[in-house]
Amino acid sequence: MRDAEFFRNWMAAAAAAVEREADRLTELDSPIGDADHGSNMRRGFTAVLAALEAEPPATPGAVLQLAGRTLISTVGGASGPLYGMLLRRTGKSLGEAQEVSDADVGAALAVGVDAVSQLGGASAGDKTMLDALLPGVTALKTSYRSAATAAEEGAVATTPLRARKGRASYLGDRSIGHQDPGATSAALLLAALADTAEQAGGER
Numbered sequence: 001m002r003d004a005e006f007f008r009n010w011m012a013a014a015a016a017a018v019e020r021e022a023d024r025l026t027e028l029d030s031p032i033g034d035a036d037h038g039s040n041m042r043r044g045f046t047a048v049l050a051a052l053e054a055e056p057p058a059t060p061g062a063v064l065q066l067a068g069r070t071l072i073s074t075v076g077g078a079s080g081p082l083y084g085m086l087l088r089r090t091g092k093s094l095g096e097a098q099e100v101s102d103a104d105v106g107a108a109l110a111v112g113v114d115a116v117s118q119l120g121g122a123s124a125g126d127k128t129m130l131d132a133l134l135p136g137v138t139a140l141k142t143s144y145r146s147a148a149t150a151a152e153e154g155a156v157a158t159t160p161l162r163a164r165k166g167r168a169s170y171l172g173d174r175s176i177g178h179q180d181p182g183a184t185s186a187a188l189l190l191a192a193l194a195d196t197a198e199q200a201g202g203e204r
């Protein structure tokens with residue numbers, strides 16, 4: 001079972017990955033965006049860590065809901081509300097339990113990813129974060145590491161796609177040939193989750 005500390009560790013691992021990869025995320029956002037994805041994610045996750053440290057929530061659901069609210073209030077770009085929605089809905093779906101199973105985490109993340117699709121109106125193949133999140137969540141049924149791998153493959157597979165949502169869609173065919181920054185950061189978040197699960201050991 002996974003407790004609040006597991007989810008705080010996930011957010012800390014995500015923040016570290018974002019910090020490490022911020023320049024790359026911004027580089028990916030240069031040709032098909034406005035070169036701010038790395039700084040958006042860094043600002044958001046720095047604030048998430050500060051919020052979780054200031055008043056550590058006692059349940060898994062509360063950790064993710066606080067993280068989500070913090071992203072929404074600190075990130076101006078499209079990715080803030082979308083990732084905020086992902087974490088808030090996932091957290092809400094986990095309810096008030098002190099501990100949750102890996103199956104609960106998988107089911108809750110599926111709800112969160114669905115909410116991202118509803119909010120942004122994007123689906124598979126639109127060259128967005130969903131192209132990493134959707135295969136990632138499907139592969140979660142196997143393991144956290146499979147989810148991370150599937151998300152990374154999904155991110156790489158956005159390169160030949162034409163963007164149909166978000167800023168990159170304004171470029172039409174000129175968006176082809178570039179990996180989507182949001183799909184890339186989504187893969188980082190799922191890799192951080194897999195690392196956290198491997199560190200914690202336990203269920204799988």
Ligand code: ADP
Binds near residue numbers: 033040078128
């Ligand atoms: P902005 O586009 O406002 O500058 P960011 O650069 O932080 O915001 O994030 C861009 C990423 O957000 C894109 O690479 C894409 O993955 C994701 N994105 C944009 N619009 C949508 C949408 N409607 N649905 C899902 N993801 C989206």
Ligand code: MG
Binds near residue numbers: 033035036037167
């Ligand atoms: Mg941008």
